[in-house]
Amino acid sequence: MSATANIVHEAVEIDVDLLETSANHLICLIKPTWVSKKIIFKKLGTDDNNIYYSVYPNDHEDEKHGVVVKVYPRNSDVYTDHQKELELIEQFFHHGIAPRILLTFINGYFSSYILGQTLSIKEDHTHQLISQKLAEFHSISLKFKNGLHFVDKLKQFIDLFTKKNINLHNRLIEIKEEQEKSIDKNPSVFTTLKSAIGLNTTPTLALTLEQLELQLKDTTWATLSTEIDFIQSIFETNWSKHNLPMVLCLNNMNIHNFLYDSKNKTMSIIDFDHCSYNYFLIDIISYFLEIAKDDYDNNYPQRHIQK
Known part of the structure; x- marks a missing residue:
């Protein structure tokens, strides 16, 4: 049996740009007493590749009484096995290393709040x-x-630039079909790739794998x-x-x-x-x-x- 088998899963996807509306239903499943309260969302950190928010009701003294939501970057499943990540976190929780996972959804999960502050690397x-x-x-x-x-x-990441990653190839085609009317008609290769694997929040017109290969001809992968x-x-x-x-x-x-x-x-x-x-x-x-x-x-x- 999977380590996450007993964790509640909802087959819905959260839009990080509409977090307050798309996440409310899930939050109330975890915290039923918050149904009638105004919910505060506070972004944690500045890394766009790791999208975390602390979530708590506005009548609490501080956010430590809340929960944390992580939203996976778009298309990040082409280079990360999120199910394996969840199983690891669940095991780490039992070792006192990681927070407890409260609920999962298609593109992320809710966990218990983590107390603490970022330290200065100069100390x-x-x-x-x-x-x-x-x-x-x-x-x-x-x-x-x-x-x-x-x-x-490392080789998995290298394969993002080759024809070996079929999932990425299919995603690039999907993105191109969705964004043919994009303002940016000449995106750089790295902007396109970052968009495809969820590291770029600005919509771009995707290149085909052949176009990527042409622009990368001087890069010896x-x-x-x-x-x-x-x-x-x-x-x-x-x-x-x-x-x-x-x-x-x-x-x-x-x-x-x-x-x-x-x-x-x-x-x-x-x-x-x-x-x-x-x-x-x-x-x-x-x-x-x-x-x-x-x-x-x-x-x-x-x-x-x-x-």
Whole structure:
């Protein structure tokens, strides 16, 4: 039986642009006492790829008494297995890592509220708190069948630019049919692709897969795929001989993916979209790069912080 079998599911789709009207019915299924109350929707974070809102009635003192709704980016199912994500979150909940899922719908889910604030990546204590949470996360043993490894996930993204991803090809055709009257008749290839996989909120006229291929003729995706294979060989040849453990990694070390509740002294993880089996060092290196951002020479953490 699936880990999400006992979670209520409604076969409806929420329009994020009409959230207040399209989500009200579902909210009242979770919180029947809110039927006659005005509901407040507050967007969490600034990442358009992770659409989260806190939802709470206006007569409550603050939003911690509410719930959280996540709406999947449009067409994100071409690169993310949302059902597997839900099953992971449900298991993480039982380990005290993730919020409880209250209800799912076609393009998202409601969960219990997560207390906490985003920490400053410039503060040393932030690194300590995140490293402790990460060590706890890496130590969890889950029943995770057919879980993709990190290299497989990388190849999935590369396939977005090739003919291997049939789902994306079909979506591009659908989008073109829907948006032939779009104002933007000459979108860039990356704008088109971002629109197709839900990372672009501005409607664009979709290119066919052949047009995408033509515009990408100078980009050697085959070479890039080969380089990923080379990375994998380095992992297997050099890292495995040192007995580095392969664990379930976040693969998303963005500082906004962590919330700290200073009152209860607890750290929470928000998003699990990119979880996969990986060498634990990859998460750590990813966090170092998150600290450095675009100024690697000046911001990459010094040795005492790395330790």
